[in-house]
Amino acid sequence: MTAHTVGVAFDPTRTWRLHPQVAVRPEPFGALLYHFGTRKLSFLKNRTILAVVESLDEHPTVASALAAAGVGHDQEAPYLHALSVLVASNMLVRKETP
């Protein structure tokens, strides 16, 4: 169970979006993500990170998506970490290069 590491660095000043081959299923604890390309499963461990992930492509930067979901500056770190993990496994891609 290794993440597919691709050569894309997570730059929170850009706009990100879910990979078009990723399906999202909300669950009581958060959500399940499944990537039909890599056949990998991921977990979002609360509903806030789900809201962030689903709204990323509506925001010019990750910071504005976090703010819109109610995540304060002092609470950003775990969310940025979670998003970087999703980028490393190709669940999230840059909006302009799908």
Added chain:
Amino acid sequence: MISIAPVPRLVEQFERGLDAPICLTWELTYACNLACVHCLSSSGKRDPRELSTAQCKAVIDELERMGVFYVNIGGGEPTIRPDFWELVDYATEHHVGVKFSTNGVRITPEVADRLAASDYVDVQISLDGATAEVNDAVRGSGSFAMAIRALENLANAGFADAKISVVVTRHNVGQLDDFKTLADHYGATLRITRLRPSGRGADVWDELHPTADQQVQLYDWLVAKGERVLTGDSFFHLAGLGAPGALAGLNMCGAGRVVCLIDPVGDVYACPFAIHDRFLAGNILSDSVNGFGGFDNVWKHSALFTELRQPQSAGACGSCGHYDACRGGCMAAKFFTGLPLDGPDPECVEGYGAPALAAVRDKPRPGADHSRGKPVMLTLQRPPAKPCNESPV
């Protein structure tokens, strides 16, 4: 807002069940051209009540509505259903990915070309020996050649990353490196799973399941070389052999919580290894409301699945330091070897299953037998000697 509340471990979340299975196994038919000695669904003859094409498509519609990401299609030999490819296409068109298990009988060059053109279909070729001698003793004469031909056809068609699916037995556990070599040769991924005493497997489990020493050998191999090997998380009963987390995967029993089985007539069981009335949750036809939503209804409301999602008693395992790692092991393995469900797994790494296996046991019979005549008879009495054992030069 928002302090992040401590989140229970995913395993604990999953033990309470999900709104829909992550994936499920769907045996499309009990018909099979082979008669493997350890077949977990006792397959052979088609059940005349088998779901129709239209009924299968309705199941796929429902899986799509529920957000099931993919189905593991098996049997029997699913590809001998005349509507098999139609159903595969229907599933992928409806955003339900397909992984199907086959002995290779219908994987012709033409079929391989077709499969290579789809991004949403995975193929698992079953092979239970890295040599014809070991494989055919379990799966029947000619089955090794058939599987290899399928792998060749897939590789020649450019089908990327087929899976070679191996049930680990006493006779092939020494061939794990050979299986890996075989997989690498065909650009395939090795997938190894646990032998369960289910179906006809109940009749041969005592002779075929890996010995205690072999379990350790298997565990060590998985930790050392298992990174690129799939296991379906099926060896969680071995998790206590090493440090927590050394064995990749969720390592919990997902029965009725994150997985289940739909059988060819629409019966829903807790897992693919538990085809027995004790683990029958319902039926997608008889539990539907106005012909609609039968699977959803069973998944969300059946008494059995509700029970399996309650905290389970550790029972006799409660005082064992490994309980947190193995969670008492595999429910189906305990049930079909006649052991109590709230006690140790028959292959418990502490050896606590051994005295229970030695005692007089009342083994439940499998729910149904679809065998055609006699299955393959076990002929290998011990693992075959490697050539180098016989000829040291």
